[in-house]
Amino acid sequence: ADGEIIPARIIHRVDFDHAGRPRPSRTLVLDMRQPDAASEESDPLRLARFINNAPIGIATASADGRITMLNAALAQITTEARLGGSIAAIVPPADREKLMTVFNSVIRGERDQAQTDVNIASGSETRAQITIAATRTGKGDEQELSATLYIIDTTLHQALMQQLEQGQKMQAVGKLVSGIAHDFNNMLTAILGYSDMLLQKHRPEDPSFAQIMDIKHNANRAADMVRKLLAFSRKQTLQPGVLSLTDLLSDMVSMLRRIMGEKVRLHLEHGRDLWPVMADASQIDRVIMNLCVNARDAMPRGGEVTIRTRNIPASEAGTVAADVMPEADYVLIEVADTGEGIPPEVLDKIYDPFFTTKGVGKGTGLGLSTVYGVIKQTGGFIFCDSTPGEGTAFSIYLPRHIETEAEKAERIEKARPEPETREDLTGEGRILLAEDEDAVRAFAVHALETRGYTVIPASSGELAVDTMEEMLEKGENVDLVVSDVVMPGMDGPTMMKELRAMGVTAPVVFMSGHAEDAFAESLEEGTEFT
Ligand SMILES: Nc1ncnc2c1ncn2[C@@H]1O[C@H](COP(=O)(O)OP(=O)(O)O)[C@@H](O)[C@H]1O
Ligand SMILES: [Mg+2]
Known part of the structure; x- marks a missing residue:
């Protein structure tokens, strides 16, 4: 002092x-x-x-x-x-x-x-x-x-380690899966395309017809599986929009009741004044459906499923899983059942692709991996709480979305039904088609030509630009551009920019087995994605 x-x-x-x-x-x-x-x-x-x-x-x-x-x-x-x-x-x-x-x-x-x-x-x-x-x-x-x-x-320390390991495992499996899924997608596009072509050449009473149908049916199942794998590896293209989970669940409930059967009672408890979230509605639909189907499967003798929603303010979110989930506002969707529960030794495997405890032909093991992928890609969190013999509850936290004025206006605008005034232009016009995979291109050309379009194929982005240049010199133009997104050399979006610079104003349809996260950014505004 x-x-x-x-x-x-x-x-x-x-x-x-x-x-x-x-x-x-x-x-x-x-x-x-x-x-x-x-x-x-x-x-x-x-x-x-x-x-x-x-x-x-x-x-x-x-x-x-x-x-x-x-x-x-x-x-x-x-x-x-x-x-x-x-x-x-x-x-x-x-x-x-x-x-x-x-x-x-x-x-x-x-x-x-x-x-x-x-x-x-x-x-x-x-x-x-x-x-x-x-x-x-x-x-x-x-x-x-x-x-x-x-x-x-060491409670906290061990919980952290476990979460870290789980996260790393999921990432590694995701990488592996997305590589395979992309290649499969290309092959399946060709198989499905050619089966369609063959079906057109055969009459239904022809014995080959049923066999081709069988090929197509199985290829479709494989394609479905590939879609789920892409969802798991968070490589699917989401179409996020401002969502009210209250509306989404209300729309689903009758369909869910039908799926659950007579022995399972379904309760829906809506949270009051639920905040909106930014998510792909059809994917969230799938998430809820997968969880409900699992709940039903866990209750062969019947029981109850409760779907609950609730706002979780940041102050409360901080206490949920302090180390993994940042303190922020969330909307919680909980799907709880009174089924057989999940044994602790199985709990850290449930999100693995192909992990199932159900018999052959009953479970695919892709339900929860899809759910996991969708929730992660949406920026949310999922936790599972289960007591064997008593039941299981899945809690999904989706980040609260703060709606801008523009979004609010758009949502109200969208709610109004659009009058159908479009002319049917099917089968008229010229299409520039850029696709590097021979099989996919051959099929696309065939499919479009049989519907009456004139197709100008190109096996790369560069060739498409060259072809277009020649056409423009001759005073010709196209009505539509169809292009693959990922091609060796010039990719789809870059090609499109070149074409735009040359004065091509035709709309573009992009097609792709997988859309990299970066892709959405390189798209021009108003582009349709198929
Ligand atoms: N609500 C639940 N109750 C009990 N077990 C469940 C529940 N949800 C998932 N599981 C377990 O997780 C596994 C993986 O689920 P999922 O990925 O949907 O694949 P599948 O339903 O095809 O088996 C199931 O086989 C089951 O053992
Ligand atoms: Mg399932």
């Missing part, structure tokens, strides 16, 4: 509670000018204070496993630790043998120190790492072995 500089020791401590929130911190400033002042207390007393103030649980135990001392932090981790009680009481019955084996090995002198990960007997689910260290007291032959236990609460 008088400007004099004095030596000092500053001790600053911050504790955290179970949810990782800091408790009030405490700072001690020790005046070190008089070294005697700090050592006025007796040494054991000081030691006891240090131990009691330590941020981790500490206990000492006699050779027979009785607690001879414990600190405040341990009392906070579990109320089961008592002076004179057994250290086994710290952990639930299932983990007792594990703890005592480690403890005994230290007490017998086999190891100086040992570590074990266990659950902690307490009201909430707590994991801890316990380090047991041998302590020798007394001198010479009188030496007695006891042990000190350091108990560190």
